[in-house]
Amino acid sequence: DIMMTQSPLSVAVTPGESASISCRSSKSLLHSNGITYLSWYLQRPEKSPQLLIYQISNLASGVSDRFSGSGSGTDFTLKISKVETEDVGIYYCVQFLEVPRTFGGGTKLELK
Amino acid sequence: EVQLVESGGGLVQPGRSLKLSCVASGFTFSNYGMNWIRQAPGKGLEWVAYISSGSSYIYYAETVKGRFTISRDNAKNTLYLQMTSLRSEDTALYYCARNYYFDYWGQGVMVTVSS
Numbered sequence: 614d615i616m617m618t619q620s621p622l623s624v625a626v627t628p629g630e631s632a633s634i635s636c637r638s639s640k641s642l643l644h645s646n647g648i649t650y651l652s653w654y655l656q657r658p659e660k661s662p663q664l665l666i667y668q669i670s671n672l673a674s675g676v677s678d679r680f681s682g683s684g685s686g687t688d689f690t691l692k693i694s695k696v697e698t699e700d701v702g703i704y705y706c707v708q709f710l711e712v713p714r715t716f717g718g719g720t721k722l723e724l725k
Numbered sequence: 726e727v728q729l730v731e732s733g734g735g736l737v738q739p740g741r742s743l744k745l746s747c748v749a750s751g752f753t754f755s756n757y758g759m760n761w762i763r764q765a766p767g768k769g770l771e772w773v774a775y776i777s778s779g780s781s782y783i784y785y786a787e788t789v790k791g792r793f794t795i796s797r798d799n800a801k802n803t804l805y806l807q808m809t810s811l812r813s814e815d816t817a818l819y820y821c822a823r824n825y826y827f828d829y830w831g832q833g834v835m836v837t838v839s840s
Contacts, residue, residue, distance in 0.1 A: 714772035
């Protein structure tokens with residue numbers, strides 16, 4: 614199985630500042646078709662997860678452009694600019710290259 | 726508006742069975758693969774199973790293979806998860822999610838396995 618490792622475990626951010634979350638996979642997520650199958654999700658407290666970004670950097674419908682994704686191969690980053698109260702929650706990365714789909718352990722974002 | 730509504734959860738004894746349903750609306754259900762994903766209390770997310778739009782492709786996590794069966798009825802816009810031989814470690818909030826990359830999620834349904 615592909616292992617997904619996120620860091621940090623938690624991050625505290627002052628509103629208006631930026632935050633970055635890292636995700637590393639145990640093998641490259643680049644498919645032979647040229648697509649890299651890595652997505653990011655946010656689970657707000659007591660809510661279902663929601664898709665933020667797919668295929669490394671594509672913003673999901675309705676998601677604020679304060680969220681951006683980057684990376685390649687095995688190393689990926691989610692950046693949140695100008696953090697707001699509604700950004701609080703747990704962020705997960707997921708790989709879709711292979712079955713079983715595997716999630717990172719999550720990164721908890723809190724406000725200072 | 727895409728909506729996914731799970732039901733069928735509850736308290737069940739170890740070794741017993743339970744069947745979850747997920748009713749979809751707001752999109753053409755028969756065009757999309759669907760997933761079940763679970764979250765144990767206070768824990769992270771675990772993918773459980775996937776079924777393709779026409780049920781030709783089905784995949785399971787090793788932790789549920791042989792015990793759980795994913796299926797769908799495209800005429801009823803409904804996804805199912807038949808769970809048998811339930812264990813305490815199956816206790817979780819179960820979500821259905823659309824598409825291979827989980828673009829929409831339901832609100833989840835709780836399954837508690839306990840004597």
